[in-house]
Amino acid sequence: MTKKTKGSTKWVKPIEKPKKYAGILLAADFWYGRIIEEPEEIKRILTEAVKRAKNIPLEVTIHKFQPQGITGVVLLAESHISIATWPEINYVAIDIFTCGEKSMPYKALEYLKKEFQPKRAEVREIKRGKMK
């Protein structure tokens, strides 16, 4: 609010500094896309997604459930990318959690969309760790 008063020149609305966060999490739900059941293929896709996000992969762990479904995580120097698949309902849940100014999580998301080709994709962006 800007208001002139007798004793002062103006009430000036303080300039809000942009809030800084430690990281960003993209929680993506992919529906009715390509079903990938090969752990090696999932590993390749996740590793490529990491590259696209300009992150550094540290460790990959993937598990294939019987009779179907996969869960996996790539640990990054800048956090992680995780995946869980439910082929029985044609659903894939992906988390891309990155920190650092150089990280490009949306590039990874774009790539993952190309690979999984979902007919419906819901993405939620969550900023994490507000800085003082």
Added chain:
Amino acid sequence: MKNEKLKIKKIYGKELILDLFDCDPKIIRSKKKILEYSDKLCNLIKVKKYRKPICERFAFEKDSATGYSLVQLIESSSITGHFSELWNRAFINIFSCKLFNHKIATDFTKKFFKAKKIKNRVLIR
């Protein structure tokens, strides 16, 4: 039908996102304690662990990323954690298609890491 909008959406999973501030520095720097947390949490929220957890300390030139990272695969998805030694913060995700009590998990996590502040968010997926 008027009540069509009230159709219950099927839930396939729940994700608890926890950001912890001002944690006990000793606890987030201890591999033993972080593994203890993972183990106790799985028991508490009744999820089955799959394989041994990964818990490694990564050190980088960029200090903010230095600290332990944790991955515990569970039969219903995964638990991940990142611990920043510079800021004494922890970033934890608990994702499970088996529903769990997120309040219990939040309270336990805050208490375990002796965090002064915690921000929790729940995603229904």
